[in-house]
Amino acid sequence: NMKYKLIILFLFIFQSLQASEILGIAKVVDGDTIKIRKQIIRLIFIDAPEIKQKCFTKEKKIYFCGKESKEFLKNIINNKQIYCEYTKKDKYKRILSECFLTKKKLRSINYKMIENGWALIYKRYSFPKKYLIAEDYAKKTNSGIWQGKFILPEIWRIKNK
Numbered sequence: 277n278m279k280y281k282l283i284i285l286f287l288f289i290f291q292s293l294q295a296s297e298i299l300g301i302a303k304v305v306d307g308d309t310i311k312i313r314k315q316i317i318r319l320i321f322i323d324a325p326e327i328k329q330k331c332f333t334k335e336k337k338i339y340f341c342g343k344e345s346k347e348f349l350k351n352i353i354n355n356k357q358i359y360c361e362y363t364k365k366d367k368y369k370r371i372l373s374e375c376f377l378t379k380k381k382l383r384s385i386n387y388k389m390i391e392n393g394w395a396l397i398y399k400r401y402s403f404p405k406k407y408l409i410a411e412d413y414a415k416k417t418n419s420g421i422w423q424g425k426f427i428l429p430e431i432w433r434i435k436n437k
Contacts, residue, residue, distance in 0.1 A: 295361045295362060295363050296361070296362055296363070297359065297360065297361050297362075298312050298315060298317070298359075298360045298362070298371065298373070299312075299357065299358070299359050299360070299379075300312040300313060300357060300358070301355060301356075301357055301358075302317075302353050302358050302375070304346055304350045304353060305346075306324060306326065306327050306342065306345070306346050306349075307324025307325060307342060307345030307346050307348070307389065307394055307395055308322050308323060308324040308345075308349075308389070308395055309370070310349070310353070310358075310375070312358070312360070315371055316368075316369075316370045316371065317360055317362075317370065317371045317372075317373050317375065318366060318370040318371065318372050318373070319373065319374070319375060319385065319386045319389065319395075320362075320372040320373055320374055320398075320401075321374065321386050321390075321397060321398055321401070321403040321404065321407055322386050322389050322390055322395040322396065322397065322398055322407075323395060323396050323397075323398040323428075323429045323430060324342070324346075324349075324389065324394060324395040324396075324429060325341040325342040325344075325345050325394075325395075325421060325426065325429050326342045326429055326432055326433060326436070327340075327342040327343060327346065328340070328436070329341055329342040329426075329427070329429065329432050329436075331421050331424060331425065331426035331427075332424040332425040332426065333424045334418070334423055334424045335424075336424070336425075341394075341420075341421050341426060344394065344420070345389070345394040345420070345421075348389070348392060348394040348420070349385070349389060349394070352377075352385055352388055352389075353377075353385065356377060358375050358376065358377060358385065359375065359376045359377075359378065359379045359381070360373040360374070360375040360376070361373060361374060361375075361376075361381070362374075374386050387406070387407065387410055390407055390410040390411050390414060391410035391413055391414055391419075392414060392419050392420050393414035393415075393417075393418075393419030393420020393421055393422045393423070394419075394420040394421065395420075396411065396421075396428065396429065397411050400430070
């Protein structure tokens with residue numbers, strides 16, 4: 277009986293560790309959230325400016341960086357079928373996922389958002405170290421929100437609740 281319980285427990289743990297996948301045409305909600313069918317997917321490792329968030333260009337002009345971030349994500353996805361892999365959901369029941377433009381997992385959408393400066397690494401949680409290279413590149417090339425001054429999306433959310 278004990279052996280049987282252990283096998284069941286093992287199978288349960290093993291199954292929960294295995295990645296699930298979701299495939300389809302995505303609708304962009306904002307710079308770090310998409311929807312495939314009815315499923316809300318939060319792009320893991322990244323944090324994009326909120327839709328109502330404003331940032332500054334290097335000429336100190338105000339612009340809606342959250343809207344720009346969303347537009348950039350729309351352009352990446354561009355009605356293509358995308359492929360997302362995930363192992364967990366967050367407290368809001370959103371799937372936490374890295375999404376790709378190919379099933380071979382070659383072109384990470386999350387990574388592209390960082391590399392082009394329209395999202396930041398969400399450093400509150402662990403993330404792949406290669407993301408540091410992408411963020412560094414965005415800073416050096418003054419891409420996206422790195423073109424000027426901005427408040428961290430995390431701080432902006434706290435101040436604008």
